[in-house]
Structures are given as structure tokens and as C-alpha cells.
Amino acid sequence: xxxxxxxxxNIEHLPKVALIxxxxxSGKSALALAIAARHDGVVINADSAxxxxxxxxxTARPSVEEEASAxxxxxGHVDAADATYSAARWAAEATQAIRDTLAEDKLPIxxxxxxxxxxxxxxxxxxxxxxxxxxxxxxxxxxxxxxxAALRQLDPQAAAKLNPADxxxxxxxxxxxxxxxxxxxxxxxxxxxxxxxxxxxxxxILIPDRDWLNARIDQRxxxxxxxxxxxxxxxxxxxxxxxxxxxxxxxxxxxxAALVRGETSEPDAIAAGSLATRxxxxxxxxxxxxxxxxxxxxxxxxxxxxxLQQFETILLx
Numbered sequence: 001x002x003x004x005x006x007x008x009x010n011i012e013h014l015p016k017v018a019l020i021x022x023x024x025x026s027g028k029s030a031l032a033l034a035i036a037a038r039h040d041g042v043v044i045n046a047d048s049a050x051x052x053x054x055x056x057x058x059t060a061r062p063s064v065e066e067e068a069s070a071x072x073x074x075x076g077h078v079d080a081a082d083a084t085y086s087a088a089r090w091a092a093e094a095t096q097a098i099r100d101t102l103a104e105d106k107l108p109i110x111x112x113x114x115x116x117x118x119x120x121x122x123x124x125x126x127x128x129x130x131x132x133x134x135x136x137x138x139x140x141x142x143x144x145x146x147x148x149a150a151l152r153q154l155d156p157q158a159a160a161k162l163n164p165a166d167x168x169x170x171x172x173x174x175x176x177x178x179x180x181x182x183x184x185x186x187x188x189x190x191x192x193x194x195x196x197x198x199x200x201x202x203x204x205i206l207i208p209d210r211d212w213l214n215a216r217i218d219q220r221x222x223x224x225x226x227x228x229x230x231x232x233x234x235x236x237x238x239x240x241x242x243x244x245x246x247x248x249x250x251x252x253x254x255x256x257a258a259l260v261r262g263e264t265s266e267p268d269a270i271a272a273g274s275l276a277t278r279x280x281x282x283x284x285x286x287x288x289x290x291x292x293x294x295x296x297x298x299x300x301x302x303x304x305x306x307x308l309q310q311f312e313t314i315l316l317x
Contacts, residue, residue, distance in 0.1 A: 014200040015102050018109040018315065021046075021118065021292070022206030023284035024251070024277060025216045027304065029062055031206075032111040034308050036070035039315065042101040044094055045074040046112025046121075049250045051090065054080040054235050057228040058252045060220070071106075073097040080235060083245040087120040088193070094121050095195055107315075115287040122201070124194030126187040131179040139175040147174050155183045203296040204311045205288050212302060214278055221274045225256060225266060232256045251280050 018035060022028045032043045045051060049059040053076040056063075061075055074093055078085050094110070094117075101108040112118070139147065144167045151174045152159040158173040176184045235241065236257055247253065255273035258264040264272070289298070297314055301307050 014198065016107065016202050016315065017098055017199045018107055018311070019046075019118070019201050019203040020109065020111045020206070020311070021113060021203065021288060022208070023113055023213060023281040023288065025060070025220055025281070026113075026206040026208050026213060027302075027307070028111050028113065028206060029060070029066070030304055031204075031307050031311065032109050033062075033066060033070055034304060035107070035109055035311060035315075038308075038312075039107045040105075041107040041109040042071040042073060042097075042104075043075075043109050043111055044097050044101070045072070046090075046094065046110045046114055046117045048087075048090070048112075048114040048117060048246075050075055050112070051078040051085065052076065052080055052247050052250075053078060054238075054247065055228075055231055055250065055253070057231055058224055058256060059250065060224075071101075073101075080238065080245065080247045081240045081242070083242045085246070087114075087116045088125045090117050091121040091125065091193060095193075098195070098199070113284050113288075115284070115291060119291070120194075122194050122196035124191035126184070127190060127192050128176055128184070128187045129180055131175050135179050136175050139178065140171045142171070142174075144170055147171055150174055151177070154178065155185075158183060158185060201296075202311075202315045203292065204307070204314060205292060205296055205298045206307070207285070207288060207298045207300055208302055209300065210285075213281060217277045217281060218274045221252065221277055222270050224252060225259065225270045225273065228252070228256055229260055232260050236260060251277050 018041065020028050020032050020035070035041050036043055047059070049055065050061045051074060052059065055061070056076065062072060067075065074090070074097060098108045110118070142150070144165060147170050148159060148162070148164045151170055154177045155173055162169050162173065164170070173184050176182070176187065180187070232253065235247070235253070241247065252273045255269045255276065259266060259269035297310065299307060299310050301310060
């Protein structure tokens with residue numbers, strides 16, 4: 001389980017920053033827009049998929065009309081071919097966006113469900129140096145069993161903690177210890193860049209009923225299967241996007257891409273995309289229930305007026 005978020009203890013004179021977090025399709029954007037309208041706010045994206053310019057529909061990015069109704073930052077500003085975009089880069093951009101918003105005497109409103117982004121912004125990130133690409137390629141070409149055995153020799157604590165079949169995490173731990181001579185855990189003890197102790201976070205976490213959320217996910221993805229084909233077709237047509245680019249793994253992209261290529265039927269694509277989205281929402285539920293500070297308010301309310309009232313109570317206390 002990832003480390004829990006830590007925030008400032010003495011917040012008496014710190015600037016307020018709103019945070020609306022919740023699983024996908026839970027209604028975060030609508031609430032953020034309502035807050036922005038009532039409290040002169042600027043909506044700042046904290047969703048890892050909504051940073052990409054190429055996918056508005058499939059990532060449920062705010063519409064052109066919604067973006068025109070209130071200032072928005074960090075939405076659709078990254079090109080799909082940029083495979084190097086990271087949580088650290090987003091956190092640096094979000095830090096600047098928050099500072100700029102506060103300088104205009106407006107309320108920064110962070111909105112999203114990407115736990116890694118939120119944690120990196122508030123707590124900072126381990127300053128692991130860039131790993132040599134040739135070393136990374138060498139490590140990631142190893143069978144996972146061989147990589148885990150090598151990790152057991154160089155970083156036995158990490159090897160004991162990780163699932164031996166977890167290809168991505170085993171490779172990451174091995175490439176770091178081979179490339180830097182220090183374990184990943186050692187680097188993670190030196191987190192830098194967090195702003196949690198410089199702002200007063202006023203957070204509301206949406207934890208809606210699972211059945212309600214799943215119904216919304218199913219309905220939304222069925223609509224996306226119809227309306228997102230053009231943007232997926234355009235994405236697939238770009239030869240400059242690496243095969244391992246994060247955007248190709250975004251929720252729904254593989255399923256709609258298969259539909260566009262004629263490799264699956266629409267009902268099967270919708271079923272697969274809805275299932276992938278539900279699984280992602282389940283992971284978000286787990287993170288949101290356990291990782292944010294215990295004093296951040298969680299709400300099961302489903303209607304916008306109640307959510308807005310709850311948030312305003314938090315903001316104005």
C-alpha cells in the first residue's frame with residue numbers, strides 16, 4: 001500500500017487550496033465548476049489522463065463550454081507523443097498554477113482522482129536520477145523471475161515486499177539499484193518538492209455508492225464508444241507516438257482502438273471498456289479510503305447541492 005499523505009499541522013495563516021477527489025465518473029468536475037462559480041475559483045486538473053490534448057472525450061475532460069465557464073489549468077496541455085510526462089512534472093506545474101492563482105486572489109481548486117499526483121504534489125517525490133536508457137532496456141528485457149532473483153541479491157528487502165510476478169515494480173526496483181547503487185527505498189526516504197506544509201488544503205473526497213457509480217460508468221462508456229472514435233482514429237494514425245506511450249494505455253484506449261481497427265464488436269468493446277473502468281474505480285476507492293489524511297471529509301452524497309453545501313462548510317470553517 002502506498003504511503004499515506006501528510007499535510008501541514010499549523011495551518012492558521014496558510015493560503016486555502018480546495019481539493020475535490022473521487023473515483024472516475026463520480027461527479028468531481030461538476031462540483032469543481034460549481035465551487036469555481038461561487039468562490040471565484042480556478043479549476044486545476046489532477047487527473048493523469050486529462051493532461052493529454054489528444055483525448056477530450058475518452059478521458060471525460062471538461063467540454064469546451066465548461067472550460068469557458070471558469071478558468072481551467074493543466075487540462076489538455078500535453079501532446080500524446082510526450083512519453084516522458086510524469087507525476088513529478090505535473091506536480092511542478094500544479095505548484096506554479098496554484099501560486100499563480102493565489103497571486104490573482106482566486107481560489108485554486110484541484111480536481112482529480114490520480115492518487116500519485118496528489119501525493120507527489122503534497123509530499124514530494126524521491127529524487128531518483130534518470131536511469132540510463134540502455135540499462136533500463138536491459139533490465140526490462142529480463143524474464144520477471146530472473147529479474148526478481150537479481151533483485152533478491154541487490155535489494156533483498158524490496159524483493160521480499162514485491163510480488164515476484166509484478167514485472168513493472170520488480171524491474172523498477174532493479175534498474176534503480178543497478179543504476180544508482182542505492183535502493184529505491186533509500187531514495188524514497190529523501191522526498192523533495194512537496195508543498196503540503198505551505199498550503200491549507202480544504203478537501204472533500206467523493207465516495208459514492210458502488211452500484212450508482214458502476215451504472216454511471218457503464219452509461220458513460222457506452223456513449224464514449226460512439227463519440228470518441230474520431231479522436232482514437234486520429235491517435236492511431238500518428239506515427240510519432242511510441243508504442244509504450246502512457247496515452248496508449250489510458251483507460252478505454254485499447255478497447256476503442258480495437259473497435260476502430262475492426263478487431264472487436266461494439267458490444268464487446270463497451271463491455272471490456274466498462275470493466276476496465278470499473279476496476280480502475282475500485283483501485284481509486286481503495287486509495288481514497290485509506291491514504292488521504294483521516295481528517296479530510298469523505299462524503300457518500302450523490303446530489304450536487306448537498307456536495308456543494310458540504311464543501312462550503314469545509315471551506316469556510
